[in-house]
Amino acid sequence: MSSMRNATQRRNHRERAQPANREKWGLLEKHKDYSLRAKDYNEKKKRLQILRQKATERNPDEFHYGMLSSKSKQGRKITDRGNPALSHDAVKLLKTQDSGYLRTMIQKTRRVLEKLEKEFVLREGQGAEVLGEPDDQREGQHLVFVDTREDQKQYIPGQRLLSQPSDTRQEEDQSTKLVAEEADGDIEMASTTRAPKSRRALEREEAAQKKKRLLRKQHKKEQDARRSKLAALKSREKDLIDAENELELQRAKMSNCVGGVTKAGVKWKVRERKK
Numbered sequence: 001m002s003s004m005r006n007a008t009q010r011r012n013h014r015e016r017a018q019p020a021n022r023e024k025w026g027l028l029e030k031h032k033d034y035s036l037r038a039k040d041y042n043e044k045k046k047r048l049q050i051l052r053q054k055a056t057e058r059n060p061d062e063f064h065y066g067m068l069s070s071k072s073k074q075g076r077k078i079t080d081r082g083n084p085a086l087s088h089d090a091v092k093l094l095k096t097q098d099s100g101y102l103r104t105m106i107q108k109t110r111r112v113l114e115k116l117e118k119e120f121v122l123r124e125g126q127g128a129e130v131l132g133e134p135d136d137q138r139e140g141q142h143l144v145f146v147d148t149r150e151d152q153k154q155y156i157p158g159q160r161l162l163s164q165p166s167d168t169r170q171e172e173d174q175s176t177k178l179v180a181e182e183a184d185g186d187i188e189m190a191s192t193t194r195a196p197k198s199r200r201a202l203e204r205e206e207a208a209q210k211k212k213r214l215l216r217k218q219h220k221k222e223q224d225a226r227r228s229k230l231a232a233l234k235s236r237e238k239d240l241i242d243a244e245n246e247l248e249l250q251r252a253k254m255s256n257c258v259g260g261v262t263k264a265g266v267k268w269k270v271r272e273r274k275k
Helices: 002-007 020-025 031-056 088-117 149-154 166-193 199-254
Strands: 071-073 076-078 120-123 127-130
Touching: 088 199
Parallel strands: none
Antiparallel strands: 071 076, 120 127
16 A cells, blocks of 8 residues: 555655745755754853853962973963974075075066056156057147246146247237138038938937947946056065065075074174174
């Protein structure tokens, strides 16, 4: 009879899932999970109770000979890890290998830094700008020559120099006014004769502007990423150089080439023999 009961298809048992409003807490805890968590909690509770009892029953005048050989620093006990002490020559050799590794990493960092700096154009007063900017973001340069230092201080970009003759300035102002009036007349004539744009042309222009804004945003994001990478590489290079200098100082102290400070705080230096 039991074999026939097992031969028939029965509904599979499914565990109750976590409610939708509590999905941020992860899977729903089952009884076996609660049992393990409760067992661990009780064990820690008993251990803390034993330690608390030992602390209350501690004798402040207690002494054992291990206190003479052990040390403590800021409430922490310092013990020997059991590692054998290396010889003086072995330590010098290891520091030499460390110095070679640091020099290799410095050279590697500098190569990456130089490669990244080639993508930048350094401008005085503006920091670093990435090459390959969009055409609408490029700034033109206009070189102006002046006679004296005062003219250079009084010069304002986009305006005429005050030291120019008045006749020359009047002629230039009249010529610029005539050019501006002619340009305004041309624009008015073009606006009156220009036909209205179709809907498809307007949609095409809007799509082109949207694409242009997207490219500008992507380009700015790449600029920020390159700047942050450049700053990180410079910081890494500085840290490696500082570590190499410190290691060289330690090697020099081990070789008695430079002075230093003893454990007792006494400063000493190498004195050459008088000739």
